[in-house]
Amino acid sequence: MNFLVLLHSYLRWILLILLLASIFKALSGMNGKKALTAGDKKIWLFTMITAHTTLLIGLILLFVGRIGFTNIPEGVSVMKDATYRFYLVEHPLMMLIAIVFITIGRGQAKKAIPDAVKYKKAFWFFVLALILILAAIPWPAREIGRPLFPSL
Ligand code: HEM
Numbered sequence: 001m002n003f004l005v006l007l008h009s010y011l012r013w014i015l016l017i018l019l020l021a022s023i024f025k026a027l028s029g030m031n032g033k034k035a036l037t038a039g040d041k042k043i044w045l046f047t048m049i050t051a052h053t054t055l056l057i058g059l060i061l062l063f064v065g066r067i068g069f070t071n072i073p074e075g076v077s078v079m080k081d082a083t084y085r086f087y088l089v090e091h092p093l094m095m096l097i098a099i100v101f102i103t104i105g106r107g108q109a110k111k112a113i114p115d116a117v118k119y120k121k122a123f124w125f126f127v128l129a130l131i132l133i134l135a136a137i138p139w140p141a142r143e144i145g146r147p148l149f150p151s152l
Contacts (some may be wrong), residue, residue, distance in 0.1 A: 001064070001066065002062075002152055004060060004061060004065070005061060005065065005066075005150070006150055006152060007013045008054060008058060009146065009147075009149075009150050010149075011050060011053060011054045011057070012137060014050050015051055015054055018043065018046055018047040018050055018151070019047055019051075019102070019126060019129065019133070020130070021043050021047075022044050022105070022106075022126050023126045023127060024121060025039075025040040025043055025044070026040075026105075026120075026122045026123035026126060027123055027150075029115065029116065029118075029119035030116060030119045030123055031116070032114075032115075032116035034115070035115050036109060036115040036118055036119065040109075041109045044106040044109055044122065045106060045109075045127075047102060047103055048103055049096075051099045051102045051103070052099065052103075053130075054073045054095075055096070055099050058092060058095065062088065062092055064086075067083065067084060067087045067088065068088075069088065072084065075103065082143055082144055083089075086144040087138075087144070090136065091136050091138065094132050094133075094135060095132070095133065095136050098128075098130075098133045101125045101126070101129035101131070101132070102125070102126065102129045105121070105123075105124075105125030105126045105129065106122070106129050108122040108125075109122070
């Protein structure tokens, strides 16, 4: 289970890098002077796959992790405890919305609309996803914070 937390935590960095790259790619095509390239589509796809993998591990942790639903100590009220509320409600909910946005953003590539519109729509979905992800990561300075680079 520790390994899954580690993997989930490090996938954050891969996802942030890919998402930033996706945003820059979308931005570069928004002016309408460029057709959607295979390379751009690939980066968007990898971003979505990384997000879905992070989600899958997150779902496992949500139920059977050390702070998961099956391991809540007797007497703890999830909504009244900052740590449990964050990891079992706020973090999963915001991340899920962000991952839906990434999926919709990437889906623009497959739509029958002009490439400039694909780039523009994808850009905004990716930016919204980035804002949500940055807001929902347990950065070390936060009360519920976790290390940037945890070890086993
Ligand atoms: C963009 C997606 C996500 C990112 C970047 C992300 C990032 C993180 C990070 C950095 C941690 C702290 C890991 C540590 O303790 O060192 C964490 C913990 C956790 N995440 Fe996520 N997460 C994402 C999505 C999700 C989703 C969708 C769920 C649930 C469905 C989820 C459930 C959890 C849980 C339960 C923990 C606590 C794990 C534990 O300490 O046992 N995460 N996440």
